[in-house]
Amino acid sequence: MKLVRVIDTERCMGCRACVAACAVENHFTHGAPWNVMIETERGTFPDVTRTFVTMNCMQCEKPACKAACDAAGYRAITKNEFGVVLIDYDKCTGCGCCAAVCPNGVPQINGDSLSALYPGQEATPYEANPAEALHPTHRKKPNVAEKCTFCWHKLEKAVAAGRTDRIGIDAEYTPAGDLVCPVDARIFGDIDAEDGRVAAYVARKNATRLKQAFGLEPQVYHVLEGGEP
Numbered sequence: 001m002k003l004v005r006v007i008d009t010e011r012c013m014g015c016r017a018c019v020a021a022c023a024v025e026n027h028f029t030h031g032a033p034w035n036v037m038i039e040t041e042r043g044t045f046p047d048v049t050r051t052f053v054t055m056n057c058m059q060c061e062k063p064a065c066k067a068a069c070d071a072a073g074y075r076a077i078t079k080n081e082f083g084v085v086l087i088d089y090d091k092c093t094g095c096g097c098c099a100a101v102c103p104n105g106v107p108q109i110n111g112d113s114l115s116a117l118y119p120g121q122e123a124t125p126y127e128a129n130p131a132e133a134l135h136p137t138h139r140k141k142p143n144v145a146e147k148c149t150f151c152w153h154k155l156e157k158a159v160a161a162g163r164t165d166r167i168g169i170d171a172e173y174t175p176a177g178d179l180v181c182p183v184d185a186r187i188f189g190d191i192d193a194e195d196g197r198v199a200a201y202v203a204r205k206n207a208t209r210l211k212q213a214f215g216l217e218p219q220v221y222h223v224l225e226g227g228e229p
Contacts, residue, residue, distance in 0.1 A: 001164060001192060002190060003150060003155070003188070003191075004191045004220065005186065005188050005221070006207055006222075007186055007222050008185045008207075009052065009185070009222060010225055011185035012054070012181075012185040017180045019035050019054065020180075021179065022034050022176055022177045026149070026176075028117065029110045029114060029146060032108035032110035034149075035054055035148060036054065037053070037055075051225055054186075055106070056106070056177070057106045058104060058106070058216070059079075059083055059084055059085050059220065060219065063079060064103070065077055065098035065145075068100070069097060071097075082164075083219055084150050086152060087144070089136075089141045106147050108145065108147065110142065112142055135153035150188075151177075154172065154176075157173060168187070168188040169189070206223070207221035208221065208222060
């Protein structure tokens with residue numbers, strides 16, 4: 001099984017529903033977003049077009065962040081058998097090595113304190129939950145690195161239930177950002193699956209992986225209007 005995400009920039013309209021869904025699902029930390037929208041403009045008036053690309057973790061096959069963390073001796077970053085790269089907040093020292101080597105600028109050091117979602121107001125019910133009630137990927141601490149996890153807390157349920165074939169199909173087993181896109185610009189699933197759903201889309205739309213020159217083999221594919229950068 002090889003879990004991948006496909007982002008189709010020919011369909012994306014920049015609504016940022018995926019950004020909002022990620023923030024809600026993964027308890028957004030100010031200054032350390034897991035999913036951001038990059039908006040670019042091309043052309044000369046009146047012939048102008050806009051392109052929208054969401055940037056989240058590429059879950060690289062050969063993650064530079066993990067290599068740097070291992071070299072520094074902390075070993076706070078792992079890559080599991082399903083290809084998901086995770087950060088152990090208890091081992092992370094916030095040194096920033098992972099952020100320095102990621103060519104996509106994905107890992108974010110979250111700062112000296114975790115501010116409330118609504119400063120000056122009462123904590124939301126989710127924020128009031130004790131740490132032990134949260135999934136490990138949501139037990140955030142100050143001064144550590146954070147990043148997208150492909151919503152591992154949801155994928156993990158599919159693994160436990162023996163329903164990995166439903167990842168990317170059933171809502172409970174699909175990353176939040178991929179569920180909410182109103183124009184179907186995001187697809188998630190097993191690129192090696194027998195049904196060929198994801199692989200066929202990648203082939204049909206000639207989707208590519210960004211910044212391949214770094215040799216990291218990202219697991220996120222993009223359909224690009226202007227071709228491969």
